[in-house]
Amino acid sequence: MTDRAGPRATPTPPTSAAVARHAGVSRATVSYVLNGQAAGRVGERTQARVRAAAEELGYVPHAAARSLRAGRGRLVLLAAPADAVEAFGPLFTGFLAGFQTALHRLGYTGVLHGAPASSPMAAARAWAELRPAAVLNLYGPPLDAPAVELLHRAGTAAVLVLGPSAPPGAHTLLLDQREAGRRAGEHLLARGRRRIGVVRPAEPGPADCAELRLAGVRAAAAAHPDARVRPLDLARTEESAAGLAAAWPELGLDAVFGYNDEYAMLLMRALQDAGHTIGADGPDRLAVVGADDLLLARLLRPRLTSVHAEITPPEQIAGLVADLLLDPAAPPAIHRLGSFHVTPRASG
């Protein structure tokens, strides 16, 4: 057989026909046996022969051929421009882990496809070529109505979009980033803060999410006539944070929502280095709130107060997708992906 390691001139992969020949039966019989449809059709001995032959040849069914014949694939596409994957952080990768295994258990193959972010249409075309059973777009903007339409025409039974809103025809996975901002705002306002700065990352990845969180803070502030909200542009570097901290006295703020823990920590450290005192109590102290509730955020002093996201278990979302696939005619609906609450600590 193999007398040398290393990829020899690739032998043609074994087909079901090869298995049939090897077992001395027809292709149909092989198909029945290997798909558990053999009950009462194929004799025990024959089944055993077929299985042995498949094993011996290292036969693996050809997913493409199968779904071509079946008319529907079992691929679930998780679409996210790869730079966004980074923006989501550990929360996302953790979710991804459970989601893929849950899908696997349900008989689907979940796969992450980093979109070539050029245009919504281009992305949709690339996905549609794979004829996925479902597409989950985990990035805010890039899917519009024509793109969804294209996917549907390509046979995709369910299109789900992350965001506060979705294009017509698509389901919504609601993880309302405005809520994150609102919670942070309400928390600070309840503690008497009235002049609130909100970090707006200079990096393009988090931009959209940041805008929503800012809007949330504004919404919370609307309930207090004397409250003021001010966006603060900040890049993810120590220099940028130092610059912002240097300009601080002119801003006249008594609280900051740092977009997420990382930016919040960056700014908090810079403010401390510039001589400001951070803390939840007292008008002389500056309140700082982050989001995502990173472990690392508890290592700074004072510990960082953070908006924590309670994400729906990935198994549940996988189940939702499976349900949608069973009933493709279901009208687009809104499905909550999670909610936010504040975990108060010493910083604010």
Next chain:
Amino acid sequence: MTDRAGPRATPTPPTSAAVARHAGVSRATVSYVLNGQAAGRVGERTQARVRAAAEELGYVPHAAARSLRAGRGRLVLLAAPADAVEAFGPLFTGFLAGFQTALHRLGYTGVLHGAPASSPMAAARAWAELRPAAVLNLYGPPLDAPAVELLHRAGTAAVLVLGPSAPPGAHTLLLDQREAGRRAGEHLLARGRRRIGVVRPAEPGPADCAELRLAGVRAAAAAHPDARVRPLDLARTEESAAGLAAAWPELGLDAVFGYNDEYAMLLMRALQDAGHTIGADGPDRLAVVGADDLLLARLLRPRLTSVHAEITPPEQIAGLVADLLLDPAAPPAIHRLGSFHVTPRASG
């Protein structure tokens, strides 16, 4: 056309035959036109008609059918048990981003497939069903020789495995975690430290990587007869870190390599809270070194010294994969994925 939003009873996706009918030509002609093989075969006017028809119907080629006919797919599988994705951290997601877009430019579809981690063979089977052109296994252990053999038999032209070593038949992507440990060890030894603790995360995700990094530190210590290396078990919680810090005096160590920045920061903070002084200089100070060079690690005081990974640009790895695919008979080789060096800061 569409008078209601929402997925209507899914119309059959348009096929190339539908385009042919719509344009009043044959399927062959459609194929030629849409694949740029029309030069000198099909008239300009006909080409225009075909393209218009395709556009109008929203035609998207069926990747499965195409690769079925072609005998080879254009799918590149990035395989990583999803919990490992988390373990790799931002370094990995950043790499993933560039890699997928680079592959896309080369005409391949790169896709992340979280393996059902049950067994190497089961994983290989799941991947083989997709008949990928190449598989990159980014997780250390789970691919053995039979699994690689199976993939090759399924027509996968290139199998690449991350790690210091690879099973026969597979290429090696070398990101030598021992080197990370060695660099940390050499750094501490050069600064006169001799009793070095090395964090071993209790979590299963980083376990293998941690073992290699520990081995690297040991290798570095071998050059100094009086040096001692001691593994330190630590879970990713503040309680665990506090416990380890409480037991510190009995350990008699003058330096720690914290596995990565996160564990290092966790431990460093706990040690500080327990009254120890961290720093690079002076025998009364405890030296702490992390790895991954996170931005956040610069926010603690003293700033964390870290082992920085210099990763080969993803475009380059994508190019390598493409080359391997063009010459599948190339003997398995070792390809460096990156290297490590220490970024010294105040903590050690």
Next chain:
DNA sequence: TTGAAAGCGGTACCAA
């Protein structure tokens, strides 16, 4: 209990 054959969508050869 098993086999023959049609057909999923697309490509490419050969004939017209």
Next chain:
DNA sequence: TTGGTACCGCTTTCAA
């Protein structure tokens, strides 16, 4: 310049 057609691997009806 274009059309007819065989075939890629697999499932499934129908007939034997």
